Amino acid sequence: MSKPVVAIVGRPNVGKSTLFNALAGGMISIVKDTPGVTRDRIYADVSWLDREFTLVDTGGIEPESKDIILSQMREQAQIAIDTADVILFLTDVRQGLVDADSKVADMLRRSAKPVLLVVNKVDSFEKYMPDVYEFYNLGIGEPLPVSSASRLGLGDMLDEVIKYFPKGEESEEEDERPRVAIIGKPNVGKSSIINKLLGEQRVIVSDIAGTTRDAIDTDIVYNGKEYVFIDTAGLRRKSKIKEELERYSIIRAVSAVERADVVLMVIDAVEGVTEQDAKIAGIAHERGKGIIIVVNKWDAIEKNDKTMREYENEVRRVLSFMPYAEIMYVSAHTGQRLIKLYDMIDMVIANQTMRVATGVLNEIMTEAVAMQQPPSDKGKRLKLYYITQVSVKPPTFVIFVNDKELMHFSYTRYLENKIREAFGFCGTSLKFFIRERKEKGR
Numbered sequence: 139m140s141k142p143v144v145a146i147v148g149r150p151n152v153g154k155s156t157l158f159n160a161l162a163g164g165m166i167s168i169v170k171d172t173p174g175v176t177r178d179r180i181y182a183d184v185s186w187l188d189r190e191f192t193l194v195d196t197g198g199i200e201p202e203s204k205d206i207i208l209s210q211m212r213e214q215a216q217i218a219i220d221t222a223d224v225i226l227f228l229t230d231v232r233q234g235l236v237d238a239d240s241k242v243a244d245m246l247r248r249s250a251k252p253v254l255l256v257v258n259k260v261d262s263f264e265k266y267m268p269d270v271y272e273f274y275n276l277g278i279g280e281p282l283p284v285s286s287a288s289r290l291g292l293g294d295m296l297d298e299v300i301k302y303f304p305k306g307e308e309s310e311e312e313d314e315r316p317r318v319a320i321i322g323k324p325n326v327g328k329s330s331i332i333n334k335l336l337g338e339q340r341v342i343v344s345d346i347a348g349t350t351r352d353a354i355d356t357d358i359v360y361n362g363k364e365y366v367f368i369d370t371a372g373l374r375r376k377s378k379i380k381e382e383l384e385r386y387s388i389i390r391a392v393s394a395v396e397r398a399d400v401v402l403m404v405i406d407a408v409e410g411v412t413e414q415d416a417k418i419a420g421i422a423h424e425r426g427k428g429i430i431i432v433v434n435k436w437d438a439i440e441k442n443d444k445t446m447r448e449y450e451n452e453v454r455r456v457l458s459f460m461p462y463a464e465i466m467y468v469s470a471h472t473g474q475r476l477i478k479l480y481d482m483i484d485m486v487i488a489n490q491t492m493r494v495a496t497g498v499l500n501e502i503m504t505e506a507v508a509m510q511q512p513p514s515d516k517g518k519r520l521k522l523y524y525i526t527q528v529s530v531k532p533p534t535f536v537i538f539v540n541d542k543e544l545m546h547f548s549y550t551r552y553l554e555n556k557i558r559e560a561f562g563f564c565g566t567s568l569k570f571f572i573r574e575r576k577e578k579g580r
């Protein structure tokens with residue numbers, strides 16, 4: 139099920155990072171083999187009561203002048219409007235209301251998105267509440283007082299946030315159409331791919347990075363089957379600041395990935411694969427989505443008989459955390475191999491939702507254990523009792539063992555490889571949970 143996205147918008151220094159950290163706290167998922175993704179804290183998984191959501195911080199750059207602050211806030215707000223399900227508009231009771239707050243509030247009010255007005259740095263309700271009432275003037279509803287630094291009022295705020303989430307049953311679950319997100323750095327050809335698939339120029343394409351407009355979903359029928367493409371190309375802004383553009387492209391990707399079943403991770407063949415590609419791909423990997431690596435602009439590079447192999451090696455090296463993903467070499471310009479994407483998408487979705495019978499899994503495990511002895515420590519050897527698949531999207535397995543501590547990452551990886559040898563599961567990550575059980579499992 140897709141997770142709602144909650145975005146924090148606010149002027150510099152109102153406490154966005156502090157709020158972000160307070161909410162994300164220990165919940166930030168740390169996936170050690172995914173580079174960069176969790177380091178720069180642009181987004182994090184948060185859960186409150188029984189609801190989970192993805193929190194994004196749209197801000198981060200220190201602007202020099204007032205004009206820049208306002209224009210930058212507008213950009214942030216626009217990003218939030220485009221990508222988030224709920225927007226937290228953060229203000230600062232110590233600084234009080236400023237002009238930029240009102241302008242941004244107007245903009246948020248005109249959007250159809252739910253906005254919560256959060257007033258930060260209310261470290262003492264008694265002392266600051268009178269000042270909080272001033273924020274009613276923004277005309278975007280009741281101000282919610284919080285202190286991010288001392289974690290006051292956050293629970294009440296979160297209660298309000300989750301009220302706006304779709305109820306479990308109302309979500310997109312019933313929509314059977316495959317949802318495909320096209321993600322990647324600016325200018326790699328995301329819109330061009332959609333356009334070519336669509337067979338007509340409906341999205342504006344340009345040579346300048348970040349020129350396509352809002353994210354739009356495009357329905358495409360192929361072979362009598364309907365696919366929904368989630369286009370993340372649209373950075374409205376033409377930012378000159380590289381870091382900012384990268385931040386926004388990551389926020390875009392997060393929001394698109396949440397809504398997708400399968401992700402096309404587009405890489406520019408001319409530029410080659412970079413660390414920024416790894417960061418973006420990591421988002422899809424972390425979230426357990428189906429993934430296809432699409433090397434685009436294949437028409438534009440000079441090739442000999444070794445080129446594809448060299449590319450493959452380089453992609454595998456930089457994206458080493460997702461060896462399960464297939465690589466496709468395409469051209470949005472000539473249309474080369476684009477049609478094959480559909481079969482690949484179908485296959486990846488099938489793999490994401492594949493269930494393996496418990497009996498078969500246990501046969502594989504027994505055989506694997508016989509071939510390679512499980513690790514031991516201080517005279518105690520790991521025993522594996524039982525394995526079963528508990529869910530799909532991504533396929534998730536639980537392994538019951540005598541002692542969790544003995545289950546090395548490398549042994550789990552070994553079992554994963556055995557399962558993949560038997561069933562492929564191409565295009566999807568697999569998740570494993572290790573549980574302890576007292577002797578005599580089966």
Ligand SMILES: Nc1nc2c(ncn2[C@@H]2O[C@H](COP(=O)(O)OP(=O)(O)OP(=O)(O)O)[C@@H](O)[C@H]2O)c(=O)[nH]1
Nearest residue numbers: 150151152153154155156197198259285286287288
């Ligand atoms: N008293 C008080 N100070 C706070 C609170 N939350 C944040 N601050 C302080 O406000 C300052 C700015 O906090 P940040 O979280 O860096 O603000 P930001 O909005 O992320 O700032 P930018 O990165 O510039 O956009 C820091 O000195 C924080 O310690 C709070 O609840 N109470």
Ligand SMILES: Nc1nc2c(ncn2[C@@H]2O[C@H](COP(=O)(O)OP(=O)(O)OP(=O)(O)O)[C@@H](O)[C@H]2O)c(=O)[nH]1
Nearest residue numbers: 324325326327328329330348350371435469470471
């Ligand atoms: N040679 C070649 N150029 C391509 C191909 N696909 C896209 N381009 C060019 O690459 C540039 C960027 O293409 P877009 O489709 O706008 O890229 P995007 O990823 O949507 O870009 P943003 O909107 O900035 O995120 C344009 O100049 C395209 O003409 C391709 O297959 N081959």
